[in-house]
Amino acid sequence: MQKAKEWGFKISEHSKICKSIDQVFSFLEKWNVKRHELAFDTDGVVIKVNSYAQQEDLGYTAKSPRWAIAYKFKAESVSTELISISYQVGRTGAITPVANLSPVQLAGTTVKRATLHNADQIAKLDLRIGDHVFVEKGGEIIPKITSVDLSKRSDSSKPVVYIHTCPECGTHLKRSEGEALHYCPNTSGCPPQIKGRIEHFISRRAMNIDSLGEGKVEILFENERIKSPADLYKLNYHSLIKLEKIIEPEDGGKVKKISLQDKSVQKILNGIEASKTVPFERVLYAIGIRFVGETVAKKLALHFKSIDALKKASVEELIEVEEIGERIAQSVVEFFGDKVNLRIIHDLEAAGLQLKLSESSIPKTLSAKLEGQTFVVSGVFSNFSREDLKMLIEQHGGKNQSGVSAKTNFLLAGDEAGPSKLEKAKKLNVRILSEKEFEEMIK
Numbered sequence: 001m002q003k004a005k006e007w008g009f010k011i012s013e014h015s016k017i018c019k020s021i022d023q024v025f026s027f028l029e030k031w032n033v034k035r036h037e038l039a040f041d042t043d044g045v046v047i048k049v050n051s052y053a054q055q056e057d058l059g060y061t062a063k064s065p066r067w068a069i070a071y072k073f074k075a076e077s078v079s080t081e082l083i084s085i086s087y088q089v090g091r092t093g094a095i096t097p098v099a100n101l102s103p104v105q106l107a108g109t110t111v112k113r114a115t116l117h118n119a120d121q122i123a124k125l126d127l128r129i130g131d132h133v134f135v136e137k138g139g140e141i142i143p144k145i146t147s148v149d150l151s152k153r154s155d156s157s158k159p160v161v162y163i164h165t166c167p168e169c170g171t172h173l174k175r176s177e178g179e180a181l182h183y184c185p186n187t188s189g190c191p192p193q194i195k196g197r198i199e200h201f202i203s204r205r206a207m208n209i210d211s212l213g214e215g216k217v218e219i220l221f222e223n224e225r226i227k228s229p230a231d232l233y234k235l236n237y238h239s240l241i242k243l244e245k246i247i248e249p250e251d252g253g254k255v256k257k258i259s260l261q262d263k264s265v266q267k268i269l270n271g272i273e274a275s276k277t278v279p280f281e282r283v284l285y286a287i288g289i290r291f292v293g294e295t296v297a298k299k300l301a302l303h304f305k306s307i308d309a310l311k312k313a314s315v316e317e318l319i320e321v322e323e324i325g326e327r328i329a330q331s332v333v334e335f336f337g338d339k340v341n342l343r344i345i346h347d348l349e350a351a352g353l354q355l356k357l358s359e360s361s362i363p364k365t366l367s368a369k370l371e372g373q374t375f376v377v378s379g380v381f382s383n384f385s386r387e388d389l390k391m392l393i394e395q396h397g398g399k400n401q402s403g404v405s406a407k408t409n410f411l412l413a414g415d416e417a418g419p420s421k422l423e424k425a426k427k428l429n430v431r432i433l434s435e436k437e438f439e440e441m442i443k
Ligand SMILES: [Zn+2]
Pocket: 089, 166, 167, 168, 169, 170, 171, 184, 185, 186, 190, 191
């Protein structure tokens, strides 16, 4: 920021380096009031990790950096009546409670619904049907309930009892220890979960079958043509032509009928056929294992190289992969322990999908010089990026780890390497390498 300022860029005069989280909070508190004195409007503060080495350590999720976050100041708030609570079932079976509100104006729009996140949130707010609640819009588009106006509460009101069974299929809900959300465990029989899984499967970053977008999954599902992603590959012209769906608008408008005609049927079939060339890492993301997003799918694909190897992996073997923790490992093992899932994988394989890493995706082997050696890479280097170094380690037969352990052979440390990693390496007698020494090793 200072350099940018020297170069003549306009930067905020009000940024500050904070040495502790308390300093961050007092900065936020100060500006929550003082912002009204500024010559411009502002809705929040961006908090970033200052050290480049730590930024690199934290890295990115598929969507955003892990070293920066936006804090939003308290938003405008209005009071309205809570009419009822409905429950939505997501693609993964997660239940989201939604508050239905008496319509009210807030920040330029009419608000009728608000998210309630989970059962804990409802209990924490001690919500009761008929309560007058305060609603506000934060950073999200969907407003939320922040508190209850107790002065308007009726004496006869009773706390909301959270549902025990799935509103879509009637199955008893489950909630794992330490988790906020309730889940419907009926993954292979619960309609929104089946539809959601297929919609995720065909989405752009997964199998990218866009000819099936815009409600077509719905038509196919309701006409009992598809129950799983694998069923897509069993469709043909005759099973699709003239399929229909009746749409009755919620507001009582005209009833519409959609029917699949020759052109869209051809498009759908072409799109499905084309998806057979989608590479393994994206297929792995597409099959929708809980907690396996794009980045994790890529890591797993590179490490295990085929669905067969991944299927056999134990929790211990999965955790050895960089950035794969207990929660993801458990979820992968659970997924492949389910007969229905194995059946789907089998059918996808039979349909000709890419369930092995293609030759071009496997980094070329350069030597076996680092065979059997395990590395941890930390810090900033002058000739290589950290990702390059990790790739080189693998190309020379070595393995990468995210944390120093008794199994680590070398800590490859650059400038600003993590102090705790250095300390642990010294304690465990792990050899600490410089970038230069490493280059010598693979020469
Ligand atoms: Zn269900």
